[in-house]
Amino acid sequence: MQRRRIMGIEGLRGVAAGGVLLCHFAQYSPHSTVTTVLGLPLRAGVELFFGLSAFLLFQPFAAAIVNGTALPATGRYLVRRARRIAPAYVAWVLLVSLVLGAAAAPPLHDAPFGYQHDAGVIGSDLLLVQNFRPSTFGSGIGPAWSLAIEAAFY
Numbered sequence: 001m002q003r004r005r006i007m008g009i010e011g012l013r014g015v016a017a018g019g020v021l022l023c024h025f026a027q028y029s030p031h032s033t034v035t036t037v038l039g040l041p042l043r044a045g046v047e048l049f050f051g052l053s054a055f056l057l058f059q060p061f062a063a064a065i066v067n068g069t070a071l072p073a074t075g076r077y078l079v080r081r082a083r084r085i086a087p088a089y090v091a092w093v094l095l096v097s098l099v100l101g102a103a104a105a106p107p108l109h110d111a112p113f114g115y116q117h118d119a120g121v122i123g124s125d126l127l128l129v130q131n132f133r134p135s136t137f138g139s140g141i142g143p144a145w146s147l148a149i150e151a152a153f154y
Helices: 009-028 032-067 074-100 119-126 142-153
Strands: none
Touching: 009 032, 009 142, 074 119, 074 142
């Protein structure tokens, strides 16, 4: 099956992704001026990115319904998404948790960031279920909450 491109969406999604990166930079910046000046306007990049991503993910299913054709194979779709996201995500979680000492600690711990030594917490982060357990909520890589929510909607 050949994937049809929608002209202009990829560029707009790239701009939105840049807004997401800058928004997270502003969020974690120690400079309050950066957070104040960039934080709110760049927050729109987060919403735009989510909206465009949802549209692009749902579009093949909506097109099949409108055209009266078979829905895309869900299993193949999920496998492709996992192959695309999982390798980099697993590497990044392990690097941040075990090597860089920059993982967000669960809220029950004293330190907000540091090395993650609890295999259960790292496992929750890797399986994208950290948001659904109070003992691991917000652990690992902060922005990964969105991947956990995306996985739940699959």
